[in-house]
Amino acid sequence: SDGKNKGLIVQVEFYVNENTFKERLKLFFIKNQRSSLRVRLFNFFLKVLSCLLYILRVLLDDPRARPLSLSVLRSLIIWVNRPLPLWALQVTSLILSLWLSSFYDCLCDGNVWEQVLRIPFILEMISAVPFVITVILPSVRNLFIPVFLNCWLAKHALENMINDLHRAIQRTHSAMFNQVLILISTLVCLMFTCICGIQHLERAGNNLTLFDSLYFCVVTFSTVGFGDVTPKIWPSQLLVVIMICVALIVLPIQFEQLAFLWMERQKSGGNYSRYRAQTEKHVVLCVSCLKIDLLMDFLNEFFAHPRLQDYYVVILCPAEMDVQVRRVLHIPLWAQRVIYLQGSALKDQDLMRAKMDDAEGCFILSNRFEVDRFAADHQTILRAWAVKDFAPNCPLYVQILKPENKFHVKFADHVVCEEEFKYAMLALNCVCPATSTLITLLIHSSRGQ
Template identity: 90%
Template sequence: ICGIQHLERAGNRLTLFDSLYFCIVTFSTVGFGDVTPKIWPSKLLVVIMICVALVVLPIQFEQLAYLWMERQKSGGNYSRYRAQTEKHVVLCVSSLKIDLLMDFLNEFYAHPRLQDYYVVILCPTEMDAQVRRVLQIPMWSQRVIYLQGSALKDQDLLRAKMDDAEACFILSSRCEVDRTAADHQTILRAWAVKDFAPNCPLYVQILKPENKFHIKFADHVVCEEEFKYAMLALNCICPATSTLITLLVHTSRGHTAPWEAFRQLTGTKQPLNRESQQSPEQWQKMYGRCSGNEVYHINLEESTFFAEYEGKSFTYASFHAHKKFGVCLIGVRKEDNKNILLNPGPRYIMSSTDICFYINITKEENSAFKKQEKHRKNHESKLSYHGASRLPVHSIIASMGTVAIDLQDTGCRGPSGATLALPAEGSKEGRRPSIAPVLEVADSSSLHACDLLSDQSEDETTPSDEEVSAGVEYAKGYPPYSPYIGSSPTFCHLLHEKVPFCCLRLDKGCQHNYYEDAKAYGFKNKLIIVAAETAGNGLYNFIVPLRAYYRPKKELNPIVLLLDNPPDMHFLDAICWFPMVYYMVGSIDNLDDLLRCGVTFAANMVVVDKESTMSAEEDYMADAKTIVNVQTLFRLFSSLSIITELTHPANMRFMQFRAKDCYSLALSKLEKKEREKGSNLAFMFRLPFAAGRVFSISMLDTLLYQ
């Protein structure tokens, strides 16, 4: 405006109002023509201004329109008409991070039946820049609606149309320094939603196990610490258990376009995993292909996999379905029951109305079957079996149901009846099968002899000379003291009398013993060391799987808790009944503490993420201290198996870091290629993750979303 007025002093001598009038008429493309520039500098300025306006003004108008729309959404309402005609779910969070949002959207929309659902996000804070950029993408802008509000206000729940929602997801903020306060906020949100919309299904994530009983009314509850410590404990017993679970609950995105189109057309969630199929490494091809396994369910009477096993035991159905079709039956659910029975054993008889849960590359509806002639009758007659097995039937199938395991002689024989005899060396029947035959229906003698609550091996029924000389005897039962309300009782190895609290301290002698380090105890088995900041109730869930009744007594590993802060009396009262469980106050930063707790005699070292480091100015720096400490342990004790928990899965690439290792560099390139293809688990080929040496609980958030 001022430029036109200044230049036209040599021409029309326009006033300020005339210059304003000229600019508005010109840039609005009306162009009356009653005011025009007379000299060439004015004309050149108008040309330049029109060119700039053609580029800048549309962008500015678009941003203004988007901001206005987002303001309307944040302070507006979700349409009642849309809520009644379209399906939607509500996501309640205290703060929305980009990682959490993308994990939720990718997993929620992975199922073809959920493609038409809307997601309404109810959050008390404003969107940050990253979330705003993601929600501007057309794929998400048409499905996701962001409302700024609180779940504790009925007005905001009404704006989100919570009473018409198909489900409500309430997630905790794990990056809070005070995780108990974060749980309290989650509990209040769950109560508010249940009070406002009692018929809306609730899916709640809680952090502390002692707070879980407050939300027992929710349809599904996932307790982070309870699940986390159980996974870390199982990693010590069966390496890479956490990797198996993570791959089962994640949807792979490493597909080429034709395979993605096939997935959409067939409606299957994951027909075939294409990750690392171009890799020269055989283990990567096998690992990438089998990572496509997921859990599916089907009614038994409608199933080709399991229909023939109606009236048979669960163990028989699981064994033969895997042998015949390669599928893994892991659990069942009765028609009139919401609870899923995982590996219920030989006592459970399959019914036609049962819902079968199985692991496979794809669901049965998308599988192709090739009929073969039944020519194995003669072979089956050779393997006919009569009488009780020398093995407990429930021990033949592994707890996950994937592999049939031939355990050593358990001595679980019936008092009478035939037993399997080993074939002669020159027999024509070939070598003895490595898996004992599985009965269709377990008879009473075998069930009585192999009772789940009885001793499972000869070495347990009769105490050894070492145990007699040491005066140590274990009982089996339920722990008499629970650290928190709502913990499920588990049958465990226990002491007949609880250990005095002074004897639980590993690094200090007392009037009962004078040992001051792990070496002085002279343990027969290698130790399991847990490095944690505090002795929270979640650690109880680490000890229980390692002292479960089904583990032979001679295989129990001593457990040492290396704590930064001394435990309270309630925690000591809970662990004093378990055999060979000790604690000491120290840190993994201190080499003397590590040597005193027996790091040189340890089989596994579990490093738990510290709550005080979960929040940092830069989000991904929250794991910095843990990673450097673990790298120090890796350098000093190269033979030690270290299992680490991280806050952010993206930091897995720094575990066991070798800057100039050619193989690590090749895996880094492979990870980048998988990320470019769209894989949600691009780090899955990193050796620490594949071996189960690193774990992040945030990877299992998808368990709640699915």
């Protein structure tokens, strides 16, 4: 009796927690892919808008109109000219951005201090809180605020937005694309921070424009160093030293990760070209472990038909290519027609590499000599579900070893049970009955098209 009551209490508490107001907000703003993408896109827009408004404020500012006394030179770093309409736009965008970030932090589970001490939240506070103070104290409305640091918040929002975009459209880019995007955005943020920082500090020195600061940063970071434009006062010189040290630490790490991903991708076979996928016909062979007998049976059966001579075969296998498979794929008959990619059909990134959505068909085969045939069918079923979810329009040809497992892949276009065809096809001297049947079905399907 006590056990039953305890179970009921747990179920009621779980039900109540799932229907709280916070859980409903989390379900809409975080777990819902499309709404989360819209909110993050709006947040990214606010960050970029704040940077653009900072540039506009700099273009409208003219410190040369003031007398150049010592006190004014010092005040040039602390105070700026900020028109009232521009100030109102900056206040609105930054307060909205701060509220949106705080709202997301409240919805996320975790320690409060961990959320507060995060670098993005600290940058939000540095940018937005002084503007809130200017609303309360109009006398400090022209106080300089480093709004250009929002470029780093825009970079952080862009990375989150790309992740939500992948989830919303049920597609994903490769890790190489994501790393290149991070590298480019990091470089842009470093340059933008250095440009805006030097331009502002040099208001009390050379009075450089944004273009002059851009020219100096490009010349400096490219190690050319013409020396015709240089910072004159020590704060701007210190900023240049800091930014160079940061670049020497951050950029090599990014390049190292990019080079590592490039070598790993080349080691795993790279990508099948999108241009080739759209201009030439190819099929994808998905296997959990590529045995030499399975490979030979498939290639012999596949390229034995004249209608399939112009097809390419992309092999997607999670294991590394062994010596026997490598020797077979070096045979001139198949060297230019067979492409080996190391990857799993359970990962969207690997399916994207094989251009599964453009393939003429996908063969999911199992080795007929498997000892544990039920385990082999379970792997086949999982791969079939993953491929169907990623590329629903790609014809799916599945080989099942046990007849009772055919029910789990009934969504496939063609399903062949190896045990059902075994004795009938062996009487016709067919070496690999299931593979031969699936390839014949592919030929009839392509002929119908």
